[in-house]
Amino acid sequence: MITPSSTQTHATAEYIEKNKDQFLNELVELLKIPSVSTDAAYKKDVIRAAEFIKERLQEAGADNAEVCETGGYPIVYAEKIIDPALPTVLVYGHYDVQPADPLELWHSPPFEPVIKDGLIIARGAADDKGQMYMHVKAFEAMMRTNTLSCNVKFMIEGEEETGSDSLGPFLEKNRDKLAADVVLVSDTAMLSNEDPSLTVGLRGLSYVEVEVTGPNRDLHSGIYGGAVANPINVLCEMIASLKDDKGRITIPGFYDNVAVVSPEEREAMNKAPFDLEAYKADLEIDDVQGEEGYTTLERTSIRPTLDVNGIWGGYTQPGAKTVLPSKAYAKISMRLVPNQSSDEITECFQKHFESIAPSHVKVKVTPHHGGEPAVTPIDSPAFQAASMAMMDSFGKEPIPMRGGGSIPIVALFESILGLKTILMGFGLDSNKIHSPNENYGIFNYFKGIETIPLFFKHFAEISKEA
């Protein structure tokens, strides 16, 4: 239920209530566009999604809406400056989505949204179309009811899922245009619908691809097997050695700059209502695992990790072919925490991986995109405003939580524009983002649309007091 804290917000809430069907239909339309940024085959669709966002922002009443060309996919920009004396909120989100594969695991086609059991199911439903579009509709609601209380700028990109390569240069080139007091992002998850939370930290990322070469050609595994190194066997041994029996990463220098979290903060973090049994049941696993001495919540937030994302080589077609392959490959990611640096960790990895290669193989390490970790302060006026907004709409104070995922742009907002980011996400871990059957709760979609205007209201009020 909506609990208006003034007549102004009451009008906004009423507008939202009246237009729910329309708001949902528009999201369905957006989700039908397969804006997969990692696959060039979808180029036209990615651009179509950008046009869609631009048009909806324009219709909602934004000025200077444009699809800004970059070296890669365009960035949608739009603004509404009502009074230069008022604070300015820069809304960031992304209209690109992850590839939908493996297609056969979807219960309905990924780009034909289905509404079922209170969920909207489609690729991008939660990450990030559904969450980004809440801002467009919240803005419309504030415009139509004359309740917009801050200036607002929108910056919606199309390369988030591929590492936001064009974003750094775009920020550098458009410092004045993007000048604001805070960045507001909905692209993260809450603890649960009953326990709202605000994300106060994100992990960084180092991502590498490794290639191990044995003999110069594929060999008969009977004639040569036992004498010539099998690069897949070697790669597996090398990867296995990257962690010890306590779940610690063995790369020299890896933990050098890891910020130690105080016992008080860890204690507070572990008081969060996290249900390990439900977590295991959801994943159908009998047990969790990880670095010794840390809880599941800690392992997925304040501690760095190393994971193989894909591994291939040799014969994988049906039947059995006896082959000793020439090459083996893996894609490996490392999630980073403050104060690790993506470039430094990539370098540590490369050095170490080359150093542990036995003389019977050659290895090549190729770095991919990365990103820096980020933490957001919980004592800023913007954080208080977000906290109050969620308090109003959920009737419960949100818990500050560190998130395990990465949004590399958050560190760039700080380093290039000097701006702090509020991560007010309305998703859940169960949304299956990046997985088959991605979904977003209808409850969450409207809760977001309801909460965003409250953030604007509180942020304007707090800024006036300051």
Ligand code: BES
């Ligand atoms: N929205 C996610 C990040 C996220 C999800 C943060 C849930 C916290 C909770 C974002 O779209 C994403 O997927 N980021 C990538 C990194 C990017 C460089 C490809 C990630 O975290 O893997």
Ligand code: MN
């Ligand atoms: Mn996202």
Ligand code: MN
């Ligand atoms: Mn994503």
